[in-house]
Amino acid sequence: xxxxxxxxxxxxxxxxxxxxxxxxxxxxxxxxxxxxxxxxxxxxxxxxxxxxxxxxxxxxxxxxxxxxxxxxxxxxxxxxxxxxxxxxxxxxxxxxxxxxxxxxxxxxxxxxxxxxxxxxxxxxxxxxxxxxxxxxxxxxxxxxxxxxxxxxxxxxxxxxxxxxxxxxxxxxxxxxxxxxxxxxxxxxxxxxxxxxxxxxxxxxxxxxxxxxxxxxxxxxxxxxxxxxxxxxxxxxxxxxxxxxxxxxxxxxx
Amino acid sequence: xxxxxxxxxxxxxxxxxxxxxxxxxxxxxxxxxxxxxxxxxxxxxxxxxxxxxxxxxxxxxxxxxxxxxxxxxxxxxxxxxxxxxxxxxxxxxxxxxxxxxxxxxxxxxxxxxxxxxxxxxxxxxxxxxxxxxxxxxxxxxxxxxxxxxxxxxxxxxxxxxxxxxxxxxxxxxxxxxxxxxxxxxxxxxxxxxxxxxxxxxxxxxxxxxxxxxxxxxxxxxxxxxxxxxxxxxxxxxxxxxxxxxxxxxxxxxxxxxxxxxxxxxxxxxxxxxxxxxxxxxxxxxxxxxxxxxxxxxxxxxxxxxxxx
Ligand SMILES: Cc1cc2nc3c(=O)[nH]c(=O)nc-3n(C[C@H](O)[C@H](O)[C@H](O)COP(=O)(O)OP(=O)(O)OC[C@H]3O[C@@H](n4cnc5c(N)ncnc54)[C@H](O)[C@@H]3O)c2cc1C
Ligand SMILES: Nc1ncnc2c1ncn2[C@@H]1O[C@H](COP(=O)(O)O)[C@@H](O)[C@H]1O
Numbered sequence: 001x002x003x004x005x006x007x008x009x010x011x012x013x014x015x016x017x018x019x020x021x022x023x024x025x026x027x028x029x030x031x032x033x034x035x036x037x038x039x040x041x042x043x044x045x046x047x048x049x050x051x052x053x054x055x056x057x058x059x060x061x062x063x064x065x066x067x068x069x070x071x072x073x074x075x076x077x078x079x080x081x082x083x084x085x086x087x088x089x090x091x092x093x094x095x096x097x098x099x100x101x102x103x104x105x106x107x108x109x110x111x112x113x114x115x116x117x118x119x120x121x122x123x124x125x126x127x128x129x130x131x132x133x134x135x136x137x138x139x140x141x142x143x144x145x146x147x148x149x150x151x152x153x154x155x156x157x158x159x160x161x162x163x164x165x166x167x168x169x170x171x172x173x174x175x176x177x178x179x180x181x182x183x184x185x186x187x188x189x190x191x192x193x194x195x196x197x198x199x200x201x202x203x204x205x206x207x208x209x210x211x212x213x214x215x216x217x218x219x220x221x222x223x224x225x226x227x228x229x230x231x232x233x234x235x236x237x238x239x240x241x242x243x244x245x246x247x248x249x250x251x252x253x
Numbered sequence: 254x255x256x257x258x259x260x261x262x263x264x265x266x267x268x269x270x271x272x273x274x275x276x277x278x279x280x281x282x283x284x285x286x287x288x289x290x291x292x293x294x295x296x297x298x299x300x301x302x303x304x305x306x307x308x309x310x311x312x313x314x315x316x317x318x319x320x321x322x323x324x325x326x327x328x329x330x331x332x333x334x335x336x337x338x339x340x341x342x343x344x345x346x347x348x349x350x351x352x353x354x355x356x357x358x359x360x361x362x363x364x365x366x367x368x369x370x371x372x373x374x375x376x377x378x379x380x381x382x383x384x385x386x387x388x389x390x391x392x393x394x395x396x397x398x399x400x401x402x403x404x405x406x407x408x409x410x411x412x413x414x415x416x417x418x419x420x421x422x423x424x425x426x427x428x429x430x431x432x433x434x435x436x437x438x439x440x441x442x443x444x445x446x447x448x449x450x451x452x453x454x455x456x457x458x459x460x461x462x463x464x465x466x467x468x469x470x471x472x473x474x475x476x477x478x479x480x481x482x483x484x485x486x487x488x489x490x491x492x493x494x495x496x497x498x499x500x501x502x503x504x505x506x507x508x509x510x511x512x513x514x515x516x517x518x519x520x521x522x523x524x525x526x527x528x529x530x531x532x533x534x535x536x537x538x539x540x541x542x543x544x545x546x547x548x549x550x551x552x553x554x555x556x557x558x559x560x561x
Contacts, residue, residue, distance in 0.1 A: 016515065017381045026385050094353065095362045118497065122380055124365050126353035129323065133357035138427035139323050141350050144490070158431065162490045163346040164444075164499070165263060169431040170322070176427075182497060183484060219362045222375065223388040230522060233543035235534075239556040242528065242546050250526045250543065252448075252505040253472070253561070 001111030001148075001155065001174070003046040003055040006101055006131075007039040007075050009068040010121040019226045026121075026224060035071045038116025040078075041180040044187040045146060046114050047079035054148045055112070057081050061104055063097045063215060065089050069203065076198035077190035083203040088215050093122060096208075096215030098130035103211040105135050110175060111155060117142050117179040128179035138172040142181040148174070254338030254373070255284040259330065259351070260301050260310075261343050265293060267300035269445045270343035272407035275304050277400040278341055279408065280370035284308045286337075287414070290329055292319035302414040313419040320430040321347055327354035328423035334359055334395060338373070344399040344500075352399055361393035366500075368404030382496040382519040402444060403502035403523055436491045443492070446475035448505045449524070451494055452487070453479035453517075455510020455531065455550060459487040464554040465509065471561045477501065477521075479511045495520035510550050513538025530554070 011017060012032040020027045035043075049055035060075035062068045063086040072083035086100045105113060118125035132139035140146075140159035144167065147158045155174035160167050162181045190198075208215045236242045246253045256278045261268040271287070278285045287301040290313040298312045311333070317325045330351070334340055340355060342348030344366040356363040368386075369377035375390045376398065443449060450469045452462055462476065469476050477499070478492040494501055496519035506524035511517060513529070513536055521527070522541050529542035532549050539545040546553060 011381070013516070017384050019385050026381060093362065095357065098357060120382065120496070122365075123382065123496065124363070125349050126356070126363050126365060129350065129353035130357035130363075132323070133327060133354040139350075139354065140428075141323070142346060161346075163433075164491060166433065166435040166489060166491045168320075168433045171429045171431050173427050181490075182480065183490065217362065218392045219364060220390040220392060221387055222390055224380070225386050225388075227379070227383055227386050227522075230527075230541045232540050233527075233545065235539070235545045235547060239546065239548075239553055239560055242544055243557070243560050245544050246505070246526070246528070250505075252526050 001055055002057045002059065002108060003049055004059050004061060004105065004108060004110040004113045005042045005046045005075065005080065006113070006115040006127065007043060007060055007062050007071050008036045008116070008119045009033055009062065009064055009071045010036045010119055013037055013120055019224050023223050023225055025221060035074050036116050036119050038118060038180050040187040041182065041184050042114040042116050043075045043078050043080060044185045045180060048185065049148065050079065059084060059108060059110070061086070061101060063088060063092050063100045072203055073198050074190060076201040077195045078188065082201055085203060085205045086208060086211065087205055088208055090216040092215045093217040093219060094124045094126035095130055096217060098127045098134055099213040100208060100211055100215055101131050102134035103213055112148065112157065112175060113177045115177070115179045117181055128177050132177040137175055137177050139177045140170050140172055141179045143178050144181050144183045146178055146184065255286060255336060256281060256339040256341060257333060257337040258285060258287045259340070259342035259348065260287050260289045260297060261345055261347060262289065262291060262294060262297040265296055267297045269407065269442065270345055270402045271301065272304055273402035273405045274341050274343050274400045275306055275408045276405040277367065277370060279306045280405065281339055281373050283338065286311055288313070288330065288333065290318040290326060291321060292316050298416050302416050303410045303412050305408040305410060305412045307412050307414040310414050310416045311419050312416060313421065315422050317422050317425065321351065322425060322428050322430060323350050323354050324428050325423035325425040326351045327358060329421060330355045331358040332421050337395070339396045339398060341398050341400055344401050348399045352397055356397035359395050359397070361395050361397055362391060363397045363399070364389060364391055365399050366401040367398055368401050382515050383522065384515065401500055403500055436489050440469060441473065441475045443475045443477055443494070443499050443501055447503050448472045448474035449477050449501050449503045450474045450507045450509065451477035451479065451511060452482055452509050453511030454481035454485060456482060456487060462488055467558040468554065468561065471558065479517050508538050509554065511538055512536050513541065
């Protein structure tokens with residue numbers, strides 16, 4: 001079974017972002033970029049499936065600018081076998097990415113597609129569900145455990161999902177779409193020899209036009225502002241003082 | 254233009270989130286229908302009909318919609334969507350699971366987690382873990398939107414909408430419900446509680462969360478946690494507050510043994526009053542706390558419980 005993993009290049013999750021002075025967007029000049037953390041988990045899960053002998057090939061895919069090839073190389077270093085870059089300099093959001101991915105699913109016929117549950121830049125949390133709709137495949141979002149059984153026509157995947165009330169387990173017929181939550185696994189770090197090897201692994205470049213899809217976002221970004229800053233408060237010296245302030249100053253007790 | 258609101262419900266009861274989503278629908282303006290889909294949901298429909306501002310409740314009561322699996326739910330909503338200009342749901346795990354699937358079936362974008370309505374096609378939403386607020390405009394004829402419930406005050410009751418049955422049944426052979434392990438708790442729901450007491454990695458282990466329970470009991474509070482506490486196995490995932498967990502905005506949020514990573518702040522910094530108890534006076538949580546107490550939590554919590 002082939003596994004397709006979608007990875008997105010985003011701002012490093014540790015970086016504190018700045019809004020541009022003209023309020024047109026967030027300022028990404030000279031900011032450290034990385035693979036979206038949920039995508040790292042997706043790659044790790046795919047690679048583990050290969051190590052277990054469930055997956056035969058892991059293909060990493062990204063939709064984005066030239067620089068996003070860095071993240072594909074990271075996926076290759078982590079164990080993906082080959083990569084596909086759908087190159088676009090437009091502002092691609094979830095629907096556009098899902099359309100490109102849907103075309104690749106049609107071409108590649110994977111048994112399983114793994115995506116992150118959410119990209120930490122737009123915080124959209126949409127692409128996996130959209131891909132499932134566009135391909136007509138079943139979906140299991142927010143996975144904290146994935147177990148594949150069987151292959152081919154009667155293959156199934158059981159997925160435990162993190163939901164608001166606790167955990168839910170579903171069984172999907174393969175092929176299926178899964179999105180990852182944080183607890184699914186702990187991604188490994190790429191080792192230097194693997195990083196070297198990754199440079200020689202195949203990386204195909206396509207354009208949205210090659211795939212016959214339109215990826216530009218249909219949601220206009222009118223303005224971006226910093227959030228209302230909270231005024232830092234005070235330090236209290238004791239539990240007594242805390243209780244007193246909460247009762248008499250904040251009046252929340 | 255009419256608006257369809259997807260009702261959120263559990264165990265045969267309407268969830269509080271729905272009244273917030275109806276409030277967002279009112280801010281957009283237009284006739285508001287609520288869709289209740291599930292199995293054995295008559296009581297949910299009745300409760301939805303009582304929400305202020307609701308014009309009609311449409312009920313799809315069928316085993317096909319039990320457990321609200323994404324495939325049949327999205328098929329149902331997509332079937333109804335042509336009658337509407339907007340489809341709204343709470344940005345809960347259920348709304349987030351179903352709505353993007355609807356959007357893609359209708360070939361439109363989704364606008365996730367709006368916190369304000371500027372006009373019927375323009376909305377505000379947090380991006381980058383709430384470190385920026387984007388104003389976005391949808392160019393699609395159908396707007397598919399999830400609503401951050403903390404952004405809109407719940408509508409009241411007193412409505413008396415009509416209830417009508419929908420007989421469309423989506424068939425689904427692709428996904429099967431196996432089981433659910435839901436946390437049992439007598440405490441208020443995290444998203445709705447007036448007071449939230451949360452513990453982080455500093456709690457040390459799950460057993461020590463009892464120290465928070467004592468305080469939560471006295472304050473009628475919900476108990477939350479940081480992701481680190483969830484990952485360490487101290488507490489279950491449904492307690493996680495943050496960018497990728499639950500978003501809360503209570504009157505009072507007490508963060509104990511939590512450092513204040515941006516991903517945690519994203520979930521609680523709109524709380525009215527924030528208290529932080531941490532032994533590290535440099536912890537970033539103090540930058541957002543109204544009242545900070547630099548102390549060892551194992552000393553401070555028992556004392557606090559006693560003095561409340
Ligand atoms: C993609 C992504 C998404 C994430 N989403 C979330 C999310 O939704 N929610 C979330 O919370 N995190 C999230 N995180 C994790 C986040 O980055 C932090 O790692 C996490 O919030 C840290 O939790 P913590 O504050 O409990 O632990 P730590 O950062 O380890 O802090 C523990 C604190 O406890 C204090 N302490 C220790 N012992 C005591 C004591 N005896 N008395 C008093 N204080 C004590 C310490 O001084 C320290 O400040 C996410 C991370 C990623 C990468
Ligand atoms: N441009 C993209 N290229 C590749 N994968 C993407 C892209 N955008 C989103 N994804 C995938 O979809 C997941 C969820 O993203 P989103 O729904 O946009 O928040 C990400 O973690 C990726 O796995």
